[in-house]
Amino acid sequence: MKFKVLLILLLVYHGAGSVKAAELVVAVAANFTVTLEKLAPEFERQSGHSVTIVSGATGRHYAQIVNGAPYDVFLAADADVTARLVEEGRALADSRAVYAIGRLALWSRQDSYVDPEGKVLTDGDFRRLSIANPRLAPYGRAAVEVLTALGQYDRLFARLVQGENIAQTYQFVDSGNAELGLVAYSQVLENASGGSYWLVPEQLHTPLVQELVLLQDSSAAREFAEFMRQPSSLTLIAASGYGNLPSTATINP
Amino acid sequence: MPFESDITALWITLRLALITVLVLLLTGTPLAWWLANTRWRFKSIIEAAVALPLVLPPTVIGFYLLIAMGPEGPLGRLTAWLGLEPLAFSFTGLVLGSVIYSLPFVVQPLQSTFSGIGRGPLEVAATLGARPLDRFFTIVIPLSRSGYLTAAVLGFAHTLGEFGVVLMIGGNIPGQTQVLSIAIYDHVESLEYASAHWLAGALLLLSFLLLLLVYGLNRRFDMVKI
CATH class of the missing domain: 3.40.190.10 (Periplasmic binding protein-like II)
Incomplete structure (x- = not known):
């Protein structure tokens, strides 16, 4: 390339x-x-x-x-x-x-792991959710806002792993080490890596x-x-x- | 001033370095002994493999470990088969990564010390009736004091400064996998230069004192050589 x-x-x-x-x-x-x-x-x-x-x-x-x-x-x-x-x-x-x-997507490498409403965040028994470091990356801050808006942040806090930037966040999910990740929608489209995703509604985080x-x-x-x-x-x-x-x-x- | 999370990161770093060194001294001793004494013709292959972490970028080690620890990787399959927690993003995973990363810093000083002792003292002891294990603990270990000191401090200090491997497999979890070097990196990138200075200065001082200890004590051992 x-x-x-x-x-x-x-x-x-x-x-x-x-x-x-x-x-x-x-x-x-x-x-x-x-x-x-x-x-x-x-x-x-x-x-x-x-x-x-x-x-x-x-x-x-x-x-x-x-x-x-x-x-x-x-x-x-x-x-x-x-x-x-x-x-x-x-x-x-x-x-x-x-x-x-930017648009945020909840992505998993596994097919039909993520449902169309993103309910997996509330009900799923996943071990790890990958987000970008909220102190460094705007996408990480947005991810925290989404989890807070859904009332899941405190519950999921212990399951969060942080990528240094959004590319590493994606890679944690792509390598299968985290079942789920809040990544950039552009990454999900570009890599066409399959799996399942939920396009997070824009009103759940600051644009x-x-x-x-x-x-x-x-x-x-x-x-x-x-x-x-x-x-x-x-x-x-x-x-x-x-x-x-x-x-x-x-x-x- | 440092954040509370920085103090946590400091403790995790020290704990990681200590455990890594203990594991390396236990596993490195037989390996170094074997390397120092074997006449196997392909010994160089093992020596080259041990030295690899010296030349490889830590990100390469971290990348392979991340893949290996994933659900389809050999380590991931092994932990799943044993019913254990996956290694990625865990303290145990960091210990494994650090052991690989710091391996040559422990094995190489030990190997050269063991080689330096030579066969003479051991053969004398053998004629006096000392059994192999006895010979190792009463002759080799005391004669290798300075080698062990160098190995322990270098292994410890090298693990303190670890960054690339942890960045790749750690996941930056406060209280579990967020080590000092990562905390410094975070501070720098989020423009908290004061905190970064504080931590970086502490790490610099600690590393210098450790190295001073090695060189100082080694000199002393030389002077009172047995």
Whole structure:
């Protein structure tokens, strides 16, 4: 996959000719990495720029940006970190934009283990429920909110295991070590790993508003931000397991 | 200031390191003795296997352990067959991971100490009528004091600093599998730099004191060599 991106990137680079091709480094939240890998080649084709993707936990990206990581664009997993970066003057003030609304799914690798209403959370005799670390990952905070809203948090507390980010949370379930996990819906769709899932209703947690922010003031970075908001990109993002963006991108940090 | 969970993490870390070292000293002694004395022609295979954790990224060990501990993995099947709790996300699982991770740090010092003793003292004892076990406990063990000290402290200190393996198989459960290095990582990532400093400083000091102990005592043993 990465090799393919690289190959396309090389072709584009050589084909671009007189166009001033820039190399963009994009830091991205772990839940959106696969979707970005699908979007990047299209952006490279349209713009002639090349994209390098750095995937990881949003908290870690923040710490690295503060310490001078050379990223041009940051696709965060929430709207808090981006607001903070702007406040601290590390990101362009007018560059905050919502690019995706995250959806949470209760997923098991076993077929029909998870029922369509997610009742397994209340009745199931599972040993382990995998969630992302709520102190680091917005998806982990949302998972705790869901469990609290369902009145199950205290009961299930002792059965929770925490992944460092949403990718590890998924992997705990995928390796069979946890029967259930509250993971990103995009992961369940992307990996097509079968099993059964319940798409958690959005009203059970604070919306997972994912914002991007520009860290460098370059035309290539601005082109990328525009590309992320163009209809074809939004369609692909929605098809990858994200909720619809509000038409007026209102943000309540 | 440290959180209460940090104190818990500290205790778990110390307990993990202590149990790991005890297990390693018990299992490492016969292994190191065998490696030091065998004339088996394929001995290097075992030596290479013992040294593997030195060069492998801990994440590789953690990844394989996680797969092995899963319901379809060999360890997962074994625990299910024995009617035991699965190993992943448990303290016992961490002990197993740490034993593998710190194996060379205990076996290698012991092996070189045993080799250094040579066959001479043992053959003399044998002619005086000492039985094999007797010879081991009255000659080999006292002569290997410094090797045992090095092995114990290195094994302990190396387990204290374990991160990758625990991150992969621990599941970060406070009071069970959340060790010090993971707690530090959490603090750094959630930008609680003050707590991170406190814990990281404590770990640095502890590790330095342990190593100081090894080097200091080893020097002393050299001077009063038996």
